[in-house]
Amino acid sequence: MSEASEVKNEAPFDEILIREYLLDNPDFFSRYPELLLAMRIPHGERGAVSLVERKQEMLRSRVQQLEEEITSLMGMASRNEAIYMFNTALSLKLLQCEDLGELRQTLSEGLKTQFNFSHVRLITVHDLDSELSRIWSKRLKQGYYFGRLTIEESKRLFGCDVGSVALSRLSDQCGQVIFAIASQDAMHFHPEMDNLLLDQLKQLLDHLLPKL
Numbered sequence: 001m002s003e004a005s006e007v008k009n010e011a012p013f014d015e016i017l018i019r020e021y022l023l024d025n026p027d028f029f030s031r032y033p034e035l036l037l038a039m040r041i042p043h044g045e046r047g048a049v050s051l052v053e054r055k056q057e058m059l060r061s062r063v064q065q066l067e068e069e070i071t072s073l074m075g076m077a078s079r080n081e082a083i084y085m086f087n088t089a090l091s092l093k094l095l096q097c098e099d100l101g102e103l104r105q106t107l108s109e110g111l112k113t114q115f116n117f118s119h120v121r122l123i124t125v126h127d128l129d130s131e132l133s134r135i136w137s138k139r140l141k142q143g144y145y146f147g148r149l150t151i152e153e154s155k156r157l158f159g160c161d162v163g164s165v166a167l168s169r170l171s172d173q174c175g176q177v178i179f180a181i182a183s184q185d186a187m188h189f190h191p192e193m194d195n196l197l198l199d200q201l202k203q204l205l206d207h208l209l210p211k212l
Contacts, residue, residue, distance in 0.1 A: 080196065086114050087200045094204060100212045107201075111181060118184045119158045122205070125176035131156045136176060140169045144198065146189045158182050164189035168198050171206040179205060 022028055029035055090110045097103040108120040125132045135153055139145045145167040154161045162182035166189045170177040179202055183189060 083197050083200075086110075087197070090114075090201075091204050094208060097208070097212070100209070103208065103212060107205075116183075117181050118162060119180070119182035121158065121178075121180045122170075122209075123157060123178040123180055125178060132178075135167075136169070136178065140167055140178065143169050144195050146193055146195075147191050148186065154182075163187075166195075166198050168195075168202045170202060170209065174206060174209040177209065 090107070093106050093110065094103055097106055104122055107122070111117050111120045123132065125136045127133060131152065135157070139149075139153070145165070148164055149157070149162070151161050154165075157165070157167075157178070157180050163184045163186040164182070166181045168179045170179055179198070181189075181198070
């Protein structure tokens with residue numbers, strides 16, 4: 001048996017009991033502050049540091065993490081507010097459209113101007129068009145698709161190769177219609193993104209198209 005093992009086995013105390021005592025008495029070190037300065041714990045970069053230093057470091061790390069989370073939440077809230085304001089203004093314009101051609105133009109111009117999208121289309125799927133039917137049944141099996149397309153799919157939907165896309169099925173009342181948006185940025189649309197913008201516009205189009 002090693003010397004370290006012998007020392008551990010001969011220790012006149014139970015570490016678990018000490019741990020439970022300290023958890024039950026969090027003010028223990030406030031009564032014996034000299035222990036905090038005397039205790040040393042391993043640190044990956046600085047060697048051994050005092051318990052107080054380690055606690056301060058952990059608190060600084062937690063504060064930094066919370067600040068980053070708050071910044072992220074504020075950015076998300078700002079983005080959602082911008083989307084809401086844009087959708088409200090665009091919805092009013094779409095409600096004033098008198099025919100499908102005017103609606104297509106208003107929708108396309110609004111999204112391209114606001115978000116710099118390269119293409120915005122409403123595409124009717126015909127059963128005789130095998131490529132569109134395949135996109136409808138496979139890419140849009142879940143109702144939405146965000147990400148990259150093959151070159152053939154891009155050309156069929158937009159007439160050219162694009163970076164990334166957001167696709168949505170409109171409701172059955174509209175027929176088999178794909179609401180398609182494309183960006184030249186290959187990373188703009190991706191599977192992990194939310195569908196807030198697309199879903200709000202989809203609901204409005206579901207309401208308007210059957211009436212035009």
